[in-house]
């Protein structure tokens with residue numbers, strides 16, 4: 001019981017850190033310095049620590065259920081670590097090409113994606129992603145640092161950006177304060193869904209078509225139909 005409480009509290013503080021890093025870029029240099037040492041020590045045991053914690057993956061599972069009809073072919077995961085979320089993505093999208101990005105080569109070296117062969121491991125910084133613009137159908141962050149404009153930059157025009165924080169729901173007051181920045185609404189990517197599961201939270205962002213402009217994304221009927229399945233921006237947060 002105490003161990004679970006301590007883990008939740010630690011998770012909530014870490015998630016708060018990610019939200020602050022997203023909102024206040026000047027904190028990032030200090031964080032990079034701190035994180036380098038932290039994951040050096042955590043890498044050997046990280047996969048086993050999260051494996052036995054169902055709450056850790058609950059919001060991601062809720063997210064994947066919500067995206068049930070989506071079939072992205074190019075998926076980027078930011079801060080993939082040892083691959084806890086990557087394995088779920090690989091299972092859920094067996095035909096997709098997955099790129100797992102992490103600043104720690106030691107974490108990536110231990111990445112196990114459930115035997116999936118299509119996972120490309122790339123050492124890189126979440127705040128300056130080593131990916132071309134407008135290429136990924138799905139960009140996911142699962143319990144890792146992120147920069148909203150960077151996530152939006154690499155997402156394809158009719159793609160999906162999702163941020164999952166496994167202990168984030170505990171921080172609801174803070175989130176209400178930080179969400180306007182998080183939402184990316186000013187960039188035309190409002191948060192269209194917020195999901196909560198076992199103390200965690202997941203946000204889904206989709207691009208809003210500009211009034212009177214042609215729809216973004218592939219000019220195929222399938223692409224347009226996929227786009228229409230989502231609620232309009234006015235239903236968002």
Ligand SMILES: C[S@@+](CC[C@H](N)C(=O)[O-])C[C@H]1O[C@@H](n2cnc3c(N)ncnc32)[C@H](O)[C@@H]1O
Pocket residue numbers: 032035039050078079080081082083084085101102103104107124125126127142143144145
């Ligand atoms: C809490 S772990 C989560 C790993 C994985 N997403 C999961 O859910 O199991 C956070 C990860 O973010 C990575 N990370 C920290 N700072 C980063 C940065 N600036 N760019 C990319 N990854 C970073 C760490 O190396 C670590 O692997």
